[in-house]
Amino acid sequence: MVQRAAWWKRAVVRRGARRPAGPALAVLLAGALVVAGLGARDGVAEQNPGPDRADTPAAARRSVVYPTRTMGTYADVIIVTDDSAATAPAARRAHAVFSRLDSLMSNWTSTSEVARLNRVAAQGPTTVQPEVAKVIEVSMRLWRESEGAFDITVEPLVRLWGFLGGPKRVPAEAEMKAAFQLVGAQRVHFDADTRTLRFDQEGVKIDLGGIAKGYAVDEAARSLKADGVTDALVDLTGNMFALGHPADSDHWRIGIRDPRDRMRYFARVHLDPGQGISTSGKYEQFVAQGGRTYGHIIDPRTGWPAEGLISVTVIAPTALDCDAWDTPLFVLGPVDARRKAKEREDVAAVLVQPGAGVDTVWVEAPLKDRFTLEPAARQLFCVKFF
Ligand code: AMP
Ligand code: MG
Secondary structure, rough: OOHHHHHHHHHHHHHHOOOOOOEOOOOOOOOOOEEEEEOOOOOOHOOOOOOOHOOOOOOOOOEEEEEEEEOEEEEEEEEEEEEEEHHHHHHHHHHHHHHHHHHOOOOOOOHHHHHHHHHHHOOOOEOOOHHHHHHHHHHHHHHHHHHOOOOOOHHHHHHHHOEEEOOOOOOOOHHHHHHHOOOOOHHEEEEEEOOEEEEEOOOOOEEEEOHHHHHHHHHHOOOOOHOOOOOEEEEEEOOOEEEEEOOOOOOOEEEEEEEHHHEEEEEEEEEOOOOOOEOOOOOOEEEEOOOEEEEEOEEOOOOOOOOOOOOEEEEEOOHHHHHHHHHHHHHHHOOOOOOHHHHOOOOEEEEEOOOOOOEEEEOOHHHHHHHHEEEHOOOOEEEEEE
């Protein structure tokens, strides 16, 4: 927390001025956030039942926020409804999806399925729980498609830097070298048909932190749909999926967090029904030392925290695709990320490249009509389409 505040101050000082007032956030989320289409935060409505509906005119539909704490962070299930008590059980079941997937995929506990795999998979093949198997399968495909930029075997390095609990620090060269020798998805042998996993070597470990939230958001949305909910937005700390649309619009308006001032958003994009969005930013977790900041996304090809971009937002047909791609695009850096994003029809990206005084926002051409820079951010960001 102290480090985060210090970094934020430095960013302001470096620019020589306070950032001009922009829209402040009502809630702190990791990357993207809903900026419109919401009523006031209702909380869980059944705790506060309204008047007898027989005596009142029909209520207007509005977006009701059902918040929860999960995966070490906050999540909102936002349901468009005219009866928030009636939709509360669906929200609760969506929350339960988060808890279930956290207990399977967390790297912060010794009791998850991923923790078990990390304990036993170097000793011989082990059968993987079906949902974890699904995410590992996608991760291995993504490793190949991203030219090695997405690699779930970064775990030893992520842990060494303190990004999986423990004090955050810049490790010694020798420690880095030792951890780096364990990194590389070629050391992971996964058979999707039999759901068996084996690691080549003792010490190899996987971290699904770069993709699991996206999977969880899709599953929560699926649960809402199964409960008959037609219009909702699932938001797990900036990993979102839009089911339908808000009552007053045919799309959701989503703010993208300013990577240099996480209290503000610098731009907004439209999210259509059936689309996901997610943002990876350097501000989420980092180590600051010697005038430099090192973010929590590791370049598996060098073993060092990725440089070159400070924020990556992805819009895609599923939250899984979004979360999956925001991490490797961040690793690939401004040039290769643009190439890769253009190459993939399913992925549309917004990349923020740091500059001296003014940052460049690379917006993929298909988003042109859906992307708006906030007026207060115009002197701090230069938008280029690719
Ligand atoms: P995200 O929140 O999607 O940006 O994912 C960040 C998380 O992904 C980190 O906190 C790590 O747990 C994990 N991670 C870091 N670097 C990589 C990488 N190169 N490939 C896959 N996962 C990564
Ligand atoms: Mg990700």
